[in-house]
Amino acid sequence: MRQPLPLLLLAMALVPLWAEPMTLSLDDAVGLAMRASLDMQGNDLAVASAKRSLENSWNLFLPGISSSLGASLSDDLFIDTPARAGVAAANPFGTTVTLGTRLTVGTAVLFDLEARRAAYRSSVLDRQMASASLTRDVEKAYFAIVSLELDLQNKGKAAELSAERQRLAAFRFERGLGSELDVLKAQMSELNARAAVEKADADFRKRQATFRRQLGLPAGTQLTLSTALEIPPGIHPQAPESLIDGRLDLEKARLAMAAAASAVARYDATVRLPVVTLEAGWNFGLDDFSDSSDQFTLKAGLAFNPDAWIPRSQKDLALRSLREAQDSQAAKYQQGLRNARDEIEALLLDIGLAARSLELADGQVSLAERIYVRTKEAWERASATGLELEEAGLAVDSAQQSLIAVRYQYLSLLIDLGYALNVDWRTLAP
Incomplete structure (x- = not known):
């Protein structure tokens, strides 16, 4: 016996009664992912280590301290020495205690200090890049689930409409107003709609399970995502160009350029130029x-x-290699800057195209819904066939799915643009 469709939808959406759904906003999801990420924990440790080393740079000027304690036993073995016999017999054991300290300051110590600063800055940049990448991935996954949920709801509504059409077709057939073929087609349409709902529900649940693992949540945790799939206003045309220099990859390239220049300066100062060394020491015995x-x-x-x-x-060839490495880093930076501008330009073009597609999709949904309403009225008056009504319903379902896909594509591109500019994509609106 065929079960009513509402009961089927309720069974698929049913959760354990003892499980309280967790409501998550977009920012909440990002925060959970940050705390659960092992990569972020490793980056935090690296930053803390580099910061600790930089804050204790005074130990570069800390003098070395050494101490020793020795004991000895001495005596004549084969030949007695009269002059030492009394001494050896009286005191065959000997002890020695030494304590010394030495401080050496050379030209290289200044470059060691600069290297610690560069190491700390590099670790901070690595953490920022990992954080930005994780944030982008979580935000995309979040809105992907929201779009799948909307798609599931639309397919559920389409399945309910198919069930309604099947009931009307059966009603018309029982009263001699319709053919058996219309009833069979309506039943097939209902079965196809149910299959689409079941597939969409399975995809939704699998994506949620992956998202839970990404957030570090226990399996089976029910999630309610509160941030809607809304499209923000247009992007300020001047914002991207002014923000390109703040990209993390360009900052990393500038740091690499500075490190290469420091390596050349260190080699010059410690190999080619006279090296001054100051040393102070004290020894006690x-x-x-x-x-x-x-x-x-x-x-x-x-x-x-x-x-x-x-x-x-x-030594001359080694210096040339360092200078060539410095030139190479400068060339990589310029190439990275050109690539960044090309990437931003491409993203802006894609976003503009997605915005136009969004307008078209909105119009298609509105038009498809109006066509369906008129077709249903005509079908009820027997002036339209069941096939025409089914085609109109499928057109509505297809238009709604297209609208959801375009919305997600637009938000996904906007998130990519924010990641490329190292800013929150929500701040790109004028």
Whole structure:
């Protein structure tokens, strides 16, 4: 016996009575994904480590401290030495205690300090890039589920209309106003609509399961997504061009350029130019816990490598390689800047096309609904066939699905544009 369609839809949407649905906005979903991401946790640890190293840069100037304690046993083995016999017999054991400290400051220490700053900035950029990428993926997944839910609702409405048409066809056939063929076609249409609902429901549930794993939620958690699939107003035409320089990949490229320049400067300062070294040290010694001595030293040195100035020497070729690497980083930055502008231009063109498609889809839905209403009225007056009514209903379903797909495509492109400019896509509206 055929079950009523509303009961079928209710059974597919039924959740366990003890499970409280979790209402999630778009920002809530992003926050959960951030906390659940192992990549973000690893980036947080890397940032904390680099920050700790930078904050303790004073240890680059910390003097080295060494200490030692030694014990010895000495005596004549084969030949007695009269002059030492009494001493050896009286004190065959010996102890030595030493304590020393030394501070050496050279030209390279300044570049070590700069390297720590660069390492911290690089770790921060890596975290920002990972965060932006994760945010983009979660936002797209969020709206994909919202669009699937809307599609499921539309297919459910279409299935209800198919069931209604089947009942009307059966009613007309029983009273001799319609043919058996119309009834059979209406039944087939209803079965197809049910199959479409079941498939859409399965796709929706699978996408929700993937989304739950992405958010770190337990399996079976029921979600209610509160942020609607709404289209924001148009994009300010000047916003993208003014924001290109803030892209994270360009910032990373600028950091790589600075690191390459620092490597050249370090090599110049520590290999080609005279190297100044300052050293201060103090040593203390104690023998047998009685005889003590100490010594203080202060040294200044100047080292120079003449072979670094000989053309085609190893040191000269090494410097050339560093300069070529610096030029390569500069070229990569310029290429990245051109690619970024091309990417933004392409996204803006796609968004403009999607906006026009959205207007057309809205008009198609409105027109398809009007055609269906008129066709249904004509079918009830027996001036339109059941096939025409079914085609009108399918046209409404197709137009609504197209509208949902275009809305998601528009939002997806807008999210991509926000990611490309390193801004929240919701701030791109004028």
